[in-house]
Amino acid sequence: MKIGFVSLGCPKNQLDTEVMLHEIATAGYEITAEETEADIVIINTCAFIESAKKEAIDNIIDIGWLKENRSLKGIIVTGCLSERYRDSIFEELPEVDAVLGVGSIHNIVDAIKAVERGERYSSYEPNDCVKLGGDRVLTTPDHAAYLKIAEGCDNRCTYCAIPSIRGKFRSRPIEDIVAEAKQLEGLGVKELTLVAQDVTRYGIDLYGEYKLAELLHAITEATKIPWVRILYCYPDKITDSLIAEMRDNDRVLKYIDLPLQHISDKMLRRMNRHGGSEKIKEVIAKLRKEIPDIVIRTTFIVGFPGETEEDFEELCEFVKETRFEHMGAFTYSREEGTPAYDFPDQIDEQIKQDRCDILMRLQMQIDAERNEKLVHKTIKVLCEDYDVVSETYYGRSYMDAPEIDGKVFFTAKKKIKPGTFVTVKTDYAEDYDLIGHAAE
Ligand code: SF4
Numbered sequence: 001m002k003i004g005f006v007s008l009g010c011p012k013n014q015l016d017t018e019v020m021l022h023e024i025a026t027a028g029y030e031i032t033a034e035e036t037e038a039d040i041v042i043i044n045t046c047a048f049i050e051s052a053k054k055e056a057i058d059n060i061i062d063i064g065w066l067k068e069n070r071s072l073k074g075i076i077v078t079g080c081l082s083e084r085y086r087d088s089i090f091e092e093l094p095e096v097d098a099v100l101g102v103g104s105i106h107n108i109v110d111a112i113k114a115v116e117r118g119e120r121y122s123s124y125e126p127n128d129c130v131k132l133g134g135d136r137v138l139t140t141p142d143h144a145a146y147l148k149i150a151e152g153c154d155n156r157c158t159y160c161a162i163p164s165i166r167g168k169f170r171s172r173p174i175e176d177i178v179a180e181a182k183q184l185e186g187l188g189v190k191e192l193t194l195v196a197q198d199v200t201r202y203g204i205d206l207y208g209e210y211k212l213a214e215l216l217h218a219i220t221e222a223t224k225i226p227w228v229r230i231l232y233c234y235p236d237k238i239t240d241s242l243i244a245e246m247r248d249n250d251r252v253l254k255y256i257d258l259p260l261q262h263i264s265d266k267m268l269r270r271m272n273r274h275g276g277s278e279k280i281k282e283v284i285a286k287l288r289k290e291i292p293d294i295v296i297r298t299t300f301i302v303g304f305p306g307e308t309e310e311d312f313e314e315l316c317e318f319v320k321e322t323r324f325e326h327m328g329a330f331t332y333s334r335e336e337g338t339p340a341y342d343f344p345d346q347i348d349e350q351i352k353q354d355r356c357d358i359l360m361r362l363q364m365q366i367d368a369e370r371n372e373k374l375v376h377k378t379i380k381v382l383c384e385d386y387d388v389v390s391e392t393y394y395g396r397s398y399m400d401a402p403e404i405d406g407k408v409f410f411t412a413k414k415k416i417k418p419g420t421f422v423t424v425k426t427d428y429a430e431d432y433d434l435i436g437h438a439a440e
Pocket residue numbers: 153154155156157160161162163197198
C-alpha cells in the first residue's frame with residue numbers, strides 16, 4: 001500500500017507530519033511523494049484563518065478527483081481543519097474517508113487500516129494529551145530541522161482560534177528536548193529551529209518559571225549544533241536571562257521572531273495582547289542595545305475591528321521608526337468561535353487590503369535600504385543547495401529564517417555540499433535576497 005502525504009500550514013504542523021510519516025514507515029507502508037501513485041493520501045491541514053482553510057479544502061477536492069478518476073482508494077484528513085470542524089467535515093467533504101484530530105496523530109496507522117477495509121474512521125483524542133515529540137521522518141533538508149518545545153497556547157488573543165484547536169499550553173521536559181536535539185545532531189543537523197505557539201512561555205507550566213534561556217543553554221551544552229534559532233516569541237515574556245543567553249551564547253542566533261500584531265494600545269487591548277505599546281518599545285530598545293546585530297522579525301494584523309485611520313497611522317509611524325529587519329502584514333480574518341468575531345466596527349475588506357498594501361510597501365523600502373547596507377560585506381552562509389537556473393549556490397545567513405526570509409545566492413570555484421558553512425562576499429542586493437561569491 002503506497003501512502004501519499006500533503007503537509008500544509010506552520011512548522012508545528014509539519015512536525016506532526018514527520019511523526020506520522022515515521023509511524024507509517026515503521027508499520028511497513030511505502031511513502032510516495034506522488035499523490036497520483038498513492039493508494040491513500042493523507043492531508044495534514046491548517047485552519048487558523050480563512051485563506052488556510054480554503055487551501056486545505058482545495059487540496060481535499062483536488063485529491064478527491066483522483067479518487068473519482070484514478071486508483072486512489074482513500075483520503076485521510078488530519079490537523080487543524082479536522083479538529084476545528086470535527087462535527088461537519090464528513091458531511092461537508094464526502095470525499096474524506098477518515099479524520100484525525102490533532103490529539104490523534106499517533107492513530108494514523110489505525111486510520112489507514114480502516115480505510116484499507118473500506119470503512120470510515122475518526123479519532124479525536126483530547127487535544128492536550130497527545131505525546132509531544134517522538135521519532136520522525138525529517139521533511140526538511142538534512143542540515144536543518146524544527147524542534148517542537150511545547151504545544152497549545154494560553155494567551156487567548158481575541159482573533160485567534162489556535163487555543164481552541166491545539167488546547168492549553170504544555171511544555172516538553174528539558175531532558176526530552178535535549179535528547180531529541182542530540183538525535184538530530186547525529187543526523188547531521190546544523191541549524192535547529194525551536195518552535196511552539198509561544199516559545200517564550202516555555203517552562204512556566206512544568207517548572208513554574210520561564211525556562212527558554214536555560215533550555216537554549218542546555219541544548220548548546222549537550223550538542224555542537226552550530227546554529228540554534230527561536231521562532232514565535234511573545235513580547236511581554238522576553239526575560240533578561242533570555243536576552244543575556246542570546247547575547248553571550250555564540251551558537252544561539254541573534255535572530256528573534258516577535259509577532260506584535262499592533263502598536264496602538266486601544267487595538268492591543270481589543271486583541272487581548274499582553275503588555276502595551278510602552279512595554280513593546282522597551283523590549284525592542286533593550287534587544288537592540290544588548291544585542292547590536294540582532295535581527296527582529298515581526299508580523300502585524302491590519303483591519304482589526306475598530307481600527308481607525310489614527311490607529312493605522314500610529315502603526316505606520318512605529319514601523320518607520322523601528323525599521324524591523326523583517327516584517328509581515330496580514331489582514332484581519334474574522335474567525336467564527338473567536339471573541340473578535342462578534343466585535344462591532346468590523347472593517348471593510350477593501351480597506352483592510354489597502355492598509356496591508358501600504359504597510360508592506362513601507363517595509364519593502366526599509367528592506368531595500370537595509371539590504372543595500374549588506375552589500376560588499378562578508379557574511380557566513382549555510383549553503384542549502386545549487387540553483388540550476390541561476391547556476392549559483394544558495395543559502396541563508398543567520399539573518400534569514402528558513403522558508404520565510406530572504407536568501408543569499410553565490411558563486412563558488414569549488415563544489416559546495418549542502419549543509420556546509422561558506423564565507424560569502426556580497427556584491428549586490430535584489431529584493432529580499434543578496435548575491436555574492438564565495439571568499440577564496
Ligand atoms: S499567541 Fe495569540 S495568536 Fe499566537 S497562538 Fe496564542 S492565541 Fe493565537
